Structure formats: C-alpha cells, structure tokens
Amino acid sequence: MTTQKIDVSALARVEGEGGLHITIVDGVAEKVEMEIFEPPRFFEAFLRGRHFMEVPDITARICGICPVAYQMSACTALEDAFGVEVPEELQGLRRLLYCGEWIESHALHMFMLHAPDFLGFPDGIAMAEVHRDRVAAGLTIKKAGNRIVQVLGGREIHPINVRVGGFYRLPRREELVALLPELEQARDAMRAALVWMAEFDFPEFTQDLELVAVHEPGHYPFIGRRLRSTRGKDIALDAWPDTFAEEQVRHSTALHARTTDGDTYLCGPAARFALHHTELSEVPRAAVASIGLTPEQAANPFRSLLVRGVETLSALDEACARVEAYRRPSAPFVEPQVRAGEGHGASEAPRGTLYHRYRVDDEGLIEEATIVPPTSQNLRAMEDDIRKLAPMLAEMPLVEATHRAEQAIRNYDPCISCATHFVDLRIERS
Amino acid sequence: MTEDRRPKLAVWKFASCDGCQLSLLDCEDELLMVAGAVQIAQFTEATRTVLPGPYDISLVEGSITTPHDAERIREIRRSSKLLITIGACATAGGVQALRNTADVAEMARAVYPHPEYLDVLATSTPIADHVDVDLELRGCPIDKGQLLHVLTSLLAGRPPQIRDEPVCVSCKRAGVTCILVAEGRACLGPVTHGGCGALCPRYDRGCFGCYGPAGDANPEALARPLAAVAQPEQVARLYSTINPRAEAFERGRRLAVLGQEET
Helix, strand or coil: CCEEEEEECCCCCCECCCEEEEEEECCEEEEEEEEECCCCCCHHHHCCCCEHHHHHHHHHCCCCCCHHHHHHHHHHHHHHHHCCCCCHHHHHHHHHHHHHHHHHHHHHHHHHHHHHHHHCCCEHHHHHHHCHHHHHHHHHHHHHHHHHHHHHHCCCCCCCCEECCEECCCCCHHHHHCCHHHHHHHHHHHHHHHHHHCCCCCCCCCCCCEEEEEECCCCCCCEECEEEECCCCEEEHHHHHHHEEEECCCCECCCEEEECCCCCEECCHHHHHHHHHHHCCHHHHHHHHHHCCCHHHHCCHHHHHHHHHHHHHHHHHHHHHHHHHCCCCCCCECCCCCCCEEEEEEEEECCEEEEEEEEECCCCEEEEEEEECHHHHHHHHHHHHHHHHHHHHHCCCHHHHHHHHHHHHHCCCCEHHHHCCCCCEEECCC | CCCCCCCEEEEEECECCCHHHHHHHCCCCCHHHHHHHCEEEEECCCECCCCCCCEEEEEEECEECCHHHHHHHHHHHHCEEEEEEECHHHHHCCHHHHHHHCCHHHHHHHHCCCHHHCCCCCCCECHHHCCCCCEEECECCECHHHHHHHHHHHHHCCCCCCCCCEHHHHHHHHCCCCCCCCCCCCCCHHHEECCCCCHHHHCCCCCCCCCCECCCCCHHHHHHHHHHHCCHHHHHHHHCCCCCCCHHHHHHHHHHHHHHHHC
C-alpha cells in the first residue's frame, strides 16, 4: 500500500488564509481537506440591530477584493425588502461600477496569481523579470478597473459612494469620459493578453457539475432577480433557502454549500460563461472565436484563466460603451420607504454568486442576516477536483504534485477572507 | 552568487478582509519598482516564496481574535526590526470588534451550526494591545499613497511623516462646504483622523470614521452639534461602525447614549 500525503500549510496567491491536506492511498484520494483557519468575524451576527443604510458599508468589509459585490448584493436585497425600483439609468451605473471590480479583481488573479502557475514562477513579480511587458500590461488593465471604482465609488477598496436606492453622488460626465483613453488602452491590452494566455499548457481535465449563475435578462450577468443552472434550475431568489444549503465541516471556518439534494454545484466564471456566453458583446465574442474557446473547454477549471480574460474584455468593452453613452441621471438615488419585511439579493462577484438575505423591522433595523459568499459554494467543487486529480498527483514527484494541487485550487480564485469561512497541501510517502 | 542586501519585507495577515495588503498590489504604477528595492520574504497573498527572518519591515494587517494569533504576533514581533500595523483592524480591532460588547458564544451559534469547532477569543483587539508597534497606518482601508510614502521613506532612511489632523482640515483644503454645519447632516469629520482626503464629504455624505479618532479628538465638543441633527441611537451607531472600540469613539458613543437617557 502506498500512502502519499500532500500538505500545504499556507496556500499562497489566494485571498485570505488556508491550507490543503491530501492523503492518497494507492492512487485514490482518501482525504481531501481544504482547511480554512482564517478566524471567523461573525458579520451576520453583528449586523443584527444595525440600520439598513449601514449595511452596504459594513458588509463591504467582509472582503477587500470584492467590496462592490457585497455592496450590490446588500443593496438589492434591502431594495427587495422595501419594494424599491431602481431606475434603469442607475442600474447602468451599478453595472459600470461592477465592471470596474471585475476588471481589477480578474486582472490581479490572471496576471499576479494564476499565470505564474502556468509559466513556473513563484509570483507575478518574479514573472515580471522575464515577462516584464506582459505583467506591465496586466497592471495597466488592473489599474483601469480600479480607476472606474475610484471615480464612481470614491476609492478602490471599500467604496463609499454606494447606498441603498442608488448612489450618494453622481459623477459628472467629464469625470467618467476622462477614463476613456485608459479603458480603451486596457481593452487592447486584454485582447492581446488573451492570445498570449491561450497558448499556455492547460492540463486535460473536466468536471461534470451543475453550474449556477445569476440570470440578468439581456446581459452577461452582474445583478439579477433569478438564478439559472445548467441542469434546468430557473428560480427566483426567494427560493434560495429551499434550493441550497450550507453545512459546517470540522476542518473549515468556512461553511460548505450544496444543493438541498446534497449535490455539489459550482458558480463563477465557468458557470457564467456556460449559461450566458450568448449575451457577450461583439468584442469579447470575437476574442472567444479567435482563441477557439468552447463552452466544453471552459468546463476545464484550468482554463478558467481564459474565461476570466474574456470576462475582463467584456467588462472593459461594456465600460467603454457605458462611459461614452453616459448622461448624468436626474437623481442619485431613490429614497426607500421603510417597511418590515424580508429581501433577497444576488450578484456575480468575480469569483461567483454572492447571495444576501435580510429581515428588517418597521424602523429599518436588521433582524436577521444571511450571507452566502461564492467561495463557500465552490469549496466542495475544489475538494472534488483534487479527488479527481489524485491518480495524476500520485504519479508526480512531490514538489510537482504540490504545485499542481495548489494550481487546481487557484483555478477558482478562492477568497478565504470572504468564505471564512482555506489550503495547506501535505504529501507524505511511505 | 552575491548576497542579496536588499531589506526584507514581510506582510502578515490576522483577522481582516485582505483590503489593506491589497493596497500594496493596487500600487500598479509603483509595484514593480518597490518590489525591486526589497526582498519580499513573506507575502502569502502574492507569492509562494518564503524567506526566513529576521525581517527588516513587517507590515501587519488584521486584529487578534484567536489564542493562536495572540501567540503568532509575538513570534512576528521577535523576528521583525520594524513592525508597522496597517488599517483599522490592526490599529483598533476593526469592525469585528463589534463583538467585544456582545455575547460571542451566542454570535457563534447564530452563524455556525457547530460553534464547538471554533476556537476564538471573546474580543477583537489591536496589535498594539499585544506587542510593541513602531508605526501605525490608519484607515479602512489604508491610503496607498501613505503606504508608499512610508515604504519609500524607510528605504531612503528617513522617518515617514504621517499628519495627525482631522478630516475637517482635508475638507477645508478641498474646499468642501461643511455638511454638518451647512447642511445639518451627521458627520464624524471633526474627530476622525485624516488621510482619506475628505472622501465622504466630497461624495456628499457624512464621515463615518473609518480612519479612527484623530489624536486630539474631542467627542465631548461634538456631542451637541451631532445631537442637533441626529437621533442619539444614530450617533451611537455612527461611532460604532468601523473603529467601534477606539477609545475616543467609545466615549462618543457613550455620550450619545447618556444624552438619550437625560432626555
């Protein structure tokens, strides 16, 4: 009997802290645990008693990488509770802000965290010593995303301009138009980077999981009222609690989500692409065609790099179009009429669907909060991937196997800070 | 091979959202330059490379919330020449210090089906409660300009200069009309440490104190103006948001609650 143990005590190049523990006996994974030891912060508990207007600012602090996602899911959940209809022009601005976050977060992940795996570097900075122009282009793209969030949101991390009902202050047209040269340059850079990344060596690997994403009619999804899946789910958000469940496992301060039928499901770029690639605009569609990315290929988690590239290009293209068409709306927000009730919100964080539910009293104070971050939903899929990779890992030298297992986790751009509710890989050979 | 004489930089994470260390990666124009001037010895979010200590500069993000972390920060202090805390969590306990006055066991039960799997402290405390800190950078998140200033100053061998003045001063410099006085809206600008460039007032909303209290914060003097424009519980919550356990903000919160009891 051959027992191999892979232990990564602290997974690098992921957001937040965790480890990965794998035991492989005769080529079969006996134990795969993504250990998340990041301390819990109890957000859902201390949101109780807070005024609804404070929720977007407090929940943003769950994640420094995707604060816009937290703010959007929080706002739309509370707007649902109060029956607020946000006018289309403000919804358009929300999409623009979300474009900024996707561009920033995806560029960070592609160029600084994920690409080094394919080219054999410990990090993006070391990669820059050999591929300086590529990394510099990545940083240009990242900066363009950050500039959107900065101008529209006030600052890149924990924006201050988002409120229930809309925004505190609307940008003047010239403030946004000033971003156009940077956005156009980033769009060109992303198009070129995709061609470069498409040449990377992607291990043959497929998953057969139910893929779930927000459905936003007429758009590649950011914020929506329904969810769809590749196995026929088409549900309103208030059916979330009946469709998905979270459970706690001993090795993780992150809860693990599954369907109420007990199945593993997956959200994120692969799910969005599978369900909604037909909504992509001409520029990203042409790029998809040029690199020959099919939905089947996109189901290979290692190719998530390319899907993020396509999504980044899509976000840059949409941002350019929205900035060009921008006319300052008549009012920055709709004043919510407070009433007791319950609301659901979901939006597509860069790494997947982020669901919020709040129960509010008649003074607008939060009675109960439930937040299901994307990484909690994807943890089971990550552990499943490692199980499926086990025979391949068993054939590899330890150092290589450890790298490959870490890469398999990084495929999902996990955010442990959000999920804390992450990987230490130990391979032990007898 | 010649010995690498560049200073060793380490980035450490405790209970936090990752945002402050992300600020370093958000310095898109300067990142490769800064990275060339130091050896990155520990920065889990950015690299697999881990170099042994001692470290010349340790940047510490996050607050202390578990027995294990209380021990870990002591080890980091022992192996660091300069220890700089970055952000509201590390300097004041952060938003998660909202648990300090609550029943943590009850909170754990509210969030986790098996609270017995968790090993957490009843409080979220700043790094300086546990070890000596050489420099603190405030903010939720920190301002990346301030971070770059600190790093480049230290690399050039001169002391960094972080101004301790309230947000109000930045507002005056930016030419923003006072939203507390002129518009009668609640704002913590007079008692909050500057560094954000009067961000919220520039975006037409009151400051909610994410840089924590300024050194000479006087919440006693602000109590009356705030009480004139906001309900006591609103003022109490305002002080009790991002830096709830910072001493001057605790005073502000208590004053609001006391004022409520008097009426």
